[in-house]
Amino acid sequence: MAKMTLKVHSLAMIFLLGAAPCLAVPAGPASTAAPDASAATETAVTLSTTIQQLVDRLDSPSYAEREKAMLEVAALDEKALPLIRRLAAKADAERAWRLLTAEMMIRWQIAPEAYAEIVPLLTDYDSLSWVERQHRLREVSASGRKLAIPTLMAALRAEKDDRVKRTIVRVLASRNMWPDGMSALREANVPGVDLNSLLDPRVLISIGNAFLSKGEYDRALREYERAIELAPNEPVVLYNIGCIYALRGKPDQAFDYLTRSVKAGYTDEEWLQRDPDLKSLHDDPRFKELVDMIAQIKRPGAGTEDLQPPELPPAPADEP
Numbered sequence: 001m002a003k004m005t006l007k008v009h010s011l012a013m014i015f016l017l018g019a020a021p022c023l024a025v026p027a028g029p030a031s032t033a034a035p036d037a038s039a040a041t042e043t044a045v046t047l048s049t050t051i052q053q054l055v056d057r058l059d060s061p062s063y064a065e066r067e068k069a070m071l072e073v074a075a076l077d078e079k080a081l082p083l084i085r086r087l088a089a090k091a092d093a094e095r096a097w098r099l100l101t102a103e104m105m106i107r108w109q110i111a112p113e114a115y116a117e118i119v120p121l122l123t124d125y126d127s128l129s130w131v132e133r134q135h136r137l138r139e140v141s142a143s144g145r146k147l148a149i150p151t152l153m154a155a156l157r158a159e160k161d162d163r164v165k166r167t168i169v170r171v172l173a174s175r176n177m178w179p180d181g182m183s184a185l186r187e188a189n190v191p192g193v194d195l196n197s198l199l200d201p202r203v204l205i206s207i208g209n210a211f212l213s214k215g216e217y218d219r220a221l222r223e224y225e226r227a228i229e230l231a232p233n234e235p236v237v238l239y240n241i242g243c244i245y246a247l248r249g250k251p252d253q254a255f256d257y258l259t260r261s262v263k264a265g266y267t268d269e270e271w272l273q274r275d276p277d278l279k280s281l282h283d284d285p286r287f288k289e290l291v292d293m294i295a296q297i298k299r300p301g302a303g304t305e306d307l308q309p310p311e312l313p314p315a316p317a318d319e320p
Helices: 008-016 037-057 063-074 078-090 093-108 112-122 130-158 162-172 180-188 201-213 217-230 235-247 251-264 269-274 276-281 285-298
Strands: none
Touching: 037 063, 037 078, 063 093, 063 112, 078 093, 093 112, 093 130, 112 130, 130 162, 130 180, 162 180, 201 217, 201 235, 217 235, 235 251, 235 276, 251 276, 251 285, 269 285, 276 285
């Protein structure tokens, strides 16, 4: 889908017409400890004073000063949201727009550098169907690139539909987001999100290939092993694991995985003999046995029905 071209000024019109967005981003877990009343009051007063000072600066004749004040409001934490909303309800059009934009930035963790592109994409998010939410989050990703990672993580925490969750996971695990998106997923431990159940083996293979190309063998191996858990007989993954063990000077493990790869359907005999990753195995008698095994499998009428590669599990039917 083409990138949306809705400008920030269009968002201002939304607020002028009274259609302020209502976004379903859950609040953090409630504290079980009763805070000291006087300390809480002092904190609330300090926060109120800070916000009021920033709101006053929103009346500055300088556009740059108004913009700076809005971004400082957006840098506050979620405790400021109720007061920001109350002030926005009483403010004139521009101040209301800036305060509500800051509110969205806080709730959706929108990077200041990307707010002009991302905020318009999320104004009506809560009212969209799951298919439309998928498309909108892809646009958020395309608009913000890696700057959109915190926003996508906020969407993942808020989302109830597994089909949309899978889309978010795939976007975060894509090459465009690598490796920061995957790191965010692994480190976040989002409640109610079983990452392994949402990842497609193809995503894990792609991530593993990216690590392997950079020589990060341990990280590549972890991704391949996760892929093997989901697709135990995927020949290319088994082959790549064999390459990693060969590069690490572990021929026994290398031949084990390479043999499993051939039995699962890997038959590229020419590349096997030219692959520089396997050079350390060439003088081992088992390497010739592996080449001969492929030649036998490829021979017409060899009865190799049991050695054909199984298909990867089908991708979940959540793409419109």
